[in-house]
Amino acid sequence: MAAMTPTAPHAPAGVPGADTARPAPRPEPRRAGPPRPRIWRGAVLALAGAYFLVPLVASFVFTVHVPGRGISFEAYTGLLAADGFTRSLLLSLGLAAATIALSLLLAVPALIAVRIGSPRLRPVVEVVCMLPLVVPPIALVTGITTVLRWGPDHLSRTPLYQTFLAVQDERFPVVLVLAYTVLALPFVHRSLDAGLRAVDVPTLVEAARSCGAGWPHVVLRVLLPNLRASLAGAAFLTLALVLGEFTIASLLGFRPFAVWIVSISGAQARMSVAVSILSLLITWLLLLALSRAGAAPASTATAATTSRKES
Amino acid sequence: MSPSTTPRTPTAPPVDRTAGGAARRRRRGPRTWLAVLPLLAFTGLCFGLPLGAIAFGAVTRSDPASGATALTGEHLARSLQGPYLDSLIGSVQLSALTALIGGVLGVVIAQAVVTSGSAGLRGATLTASGVLANFGGVPLAFAFIATAGISGVVTRLADLGGLGWNLYSFTGLTVVYLYFLTPLMVLVIAPALDGLRPQWREAAQNSGATAGQFWRHVGLPVLAPSLLGGFVLLFGTAFAAHATAAALVGGSVPLVTLKIADALSGNVLTGQENVALALGLDMILIAGLVMAVYLPLQRRSARWLR
Numbered sequence A: 001m002a003a004m005t006p007t008a009p010h011a012p013a014g015v016p017g018a019d020t021a022r023p024a025p026r027p028e029p030r031r032a033g034p035p036r037p038r039i040w041r042g043a044v045l046a047l048a049g050a051y052f053l054v055p056l057v058a059s060f061v062f063t064v065h066v067p068g069r070g071i072s073f074e075a076y077t078g079l080l081a082a083d084g085f086t087r088s089l090l091l092s093l094g095l096a097a098a099t100i101a102l103s104l105l106l107a108v109p110a111l112i113a114v115r116i117g118s119p120r121l122r123p124v125v126e127v128v129c130m131l132p133l134v135v136p137p138i139a140l141v142t143g144i145t146t147v148l149r150w151g152p153d154h155l156s157r158t159p160l161y162q163t164f165l166a167v168q169d170e171r172f173p174v175v176l177v178l179a180y181t182v183l184a185l186p187f188v189h190r191s192l193d194a195g196l197r198a199v200d201v202p203t204l205v206e207a208a209r210s211c212g213a214g215w216p217h218v219v220l221r222v223l224l225p226n227l228r229a230s231l232a233g234a235a236f237l238t239l240a241l242v243l244g245e246f247t248i249a250s251l252l253g254f255r256p257f258a259v260w261i262v263s264i265s266g267a268q269a270r271m272s273v274a275v276s277i278l279s280l281l282i283t284w285l286l287l288l289a290l291s292r293a294g295a296a297p298a299s300t301a302t303a304a305t306t307s308r309k310e311s
Numbered sequence B: 001m002s003p004s005t006t007p008r009t010p011t012a013p014p015v016d017r018t019a020g021g022a023a024r025r026r027r028r029g030p031r032t033w034l035a036v037l038p039l040l041a042f043t044g045l046c047f048g049l050p051l052g053a054i055a056f057g058a059v060t061r062s063d064p065a066s067g068a069t070a071l072t073g074e075h076l077a078r079s080l081q082g083p084y085l086d087s088l089i090g091s092v093q094l095s096a097l098t099a100l101i102g103g104v105l106g107v108v109i110a111q112a113v114v115t116s117g118s119a120g121l122r123g124a125t126l127t128a129s130g131v132l133a134n135f136g137g138v139p140l141a142f143a144f145i146a147t148a149g150i151s152g153v154v155t156r157l158a159d160l161g162g163l164g165w166n167l168y169s170f171t172g173l174t175v176v177y178l179y180f181l182t183p184l185m186v187l188v189i190a191p192a193l194d195g196l197r198p199q200w201r202e203a204a205q206n207s208g209a210t211a212g213q214f215w216r217h218v219g220l221p222v223l224a225p226s227l228l229g230g231f232v233l234l235f236g237t238a239f240a241a242h243a244t245a246a247a248l249v250g251g252s253v254p255l256v257t258l259k260i261a262d263a264l265s266g267n268v269l270t271g272q273e274n275v276a277l278a279l280g281l282d283m284i285l286i287a288g289l290v291m292a293v294y295l296p297l298q299r300r301s302a303r304w305l306r
Helices: A007-013 A016-021 A028-032 A035-064 A085-116 A119-134 A137-154 A160-167 A174-197 A201-210 A215-226 A228-244 A247-252 A257-265 A269-310 B008-016 B020-028 B033-059 B074-079 B082-116 B119-133 B137-148 B153-158 B170-195 B198-206 B211-240 B243-248 B256-265 B272-304
Strands: B060-062 B069-071
Touching: A035 A269, A035 B082, A035 B119, A035 B137, A035 B153, A035 B170, A085 A119, A085 A174, A085 A201, A085 A215, A085 A228, A085 A257, A085 B033, A119 A174, A119 B033, A119 B211, A119 B272, A137 A174, A137 A247, A137 B033, A137 B211, A137 B256, A137 B272, A160 A174, A174 A228, A174 A247, A174 B033, A201 A215, A215 A228, A228 A257, A228 A269, A228 B119, A228 B137, A247 A257, A247 B256, A257 A269, A257 B137, A257 B243, A269 B119, A269 B137, B033 B060, B033 B074, B033 B272, B074 B082, B074 B272, B082 B119, B082 B170, B082 B211, B082 B256, B082 B272, B119 B170, B137 B153, B137 B170, B137 B243, B170 B211, B170 B243, B198 B211, B211 B272, B243 B256, B256 B272
Parallel strands: none
Antiparallel strands: B060 B069
């Protein structure tokens, strides 16, 4: 608060004549402010950085340094040969791709529609998309197991039973894709909604429509390019969610990546930590690539809109 | 439905290509709500159905012999007694504590980054937060076991064991949960902090307000809905977290998610599954209550932070 007082003398000192004569000193008090926050800011960022970096560095040290035996990279070199590594990773990636496709296919048309034509449905869509946040995955999985048990119990004579079996196929459990899409909806909605909020959708649509564009053209060539950054964000969040998901998969008895890590942790602690680090690094790189891909057009787009507003 | 649409369809296409006014009418013409239907159908089937199964299973009991189903409050009552009640209380305590600490830390970090005015720092922080917020679950548990577990690197270097540190405890879980809750708060609150226009602060300063007054009368009221919203999101995330705790503490800290997993997968006592459903319903009700506070707040914050 003491730092604020120096600004006070400036204000009364501004005698009408002096004020008009010297307009330059005005920015000065603001420039005098920063040094104090800069220390505060540096301390905050340093502490936060330490807290978030130490476990990563320590985990790496844990994987390469065996007490009494020195440095060894066995935990990493043995990975590809490890039983189940490739299979579980490919399964997780496949599930992630399917989940991303499904969640975007569901959410993008719905969100665009409530923007342009059905604003009264907007709260409905928002609540529907946000509700999965209220229902913890572990509660959802209790419900899913109950529903899946209906298959053998009540439907064994109907064709629906085959659907129940197909959905639980060990090689590609569609039931996980469905569950993951439910879990991903809040994030997809958040990301897309933010993207749509930044774009003047009705104007764009009206302009494109009056130029004679059809609806597929409007969505694919006009709206989606404007949403590239938020689409990438939604896809990334979903990917990270699916790669790391453990609860539903393990309780339903499937074995994607996260379940596999736990299954080897007892026998090969170092390798399980090594895989944990690698999964973080991979997601990090993916995000960087995606944000780079999405950010470039987005920043030019925002630059364009701001310049349009200024002019 | 057909009487309202039939008069419009014949006129719309020809007019549409000629005048702008018709385009506006056309905008209402296509039944845009059709595009919302797949989403609603999907959530109804894949989300509503399991939810219904939870609610149904939690309040009914079916006799395996006769197949008859009867209403009962027994499962819900059992879910609110003894070890199950302890686990619920433990979960609520852990979630509230971690959400509070994580929320405060997240705001402080986000404010430091936002006010720095450095686009690079901001981008890096938000990117890192996006990753770390999703770094919950199993890999996080293993990273912390390698760091601060019994034979962890930091434990040995700093002799944490001698200081009474135990990762596999309530405190340990708090420290671990903060690892993904704090970045989550940064992600949530950074846009809100961006929405605090520097002009407002300048206006407050010019009318003689101190920094404290600015925050009390302008900053916090504008941020309040976002702050509460962030807290709620953190609470929900911590409350729902299962994988981290499962990989970390096993059964030594009473948490409702661990109890449900036990009841679902482990010992198959009859009726145990229905208690799991009842516990699931308890969790949903608690989280739903918190959400009921959040939604009106969020609508309020949208007014300021566009």
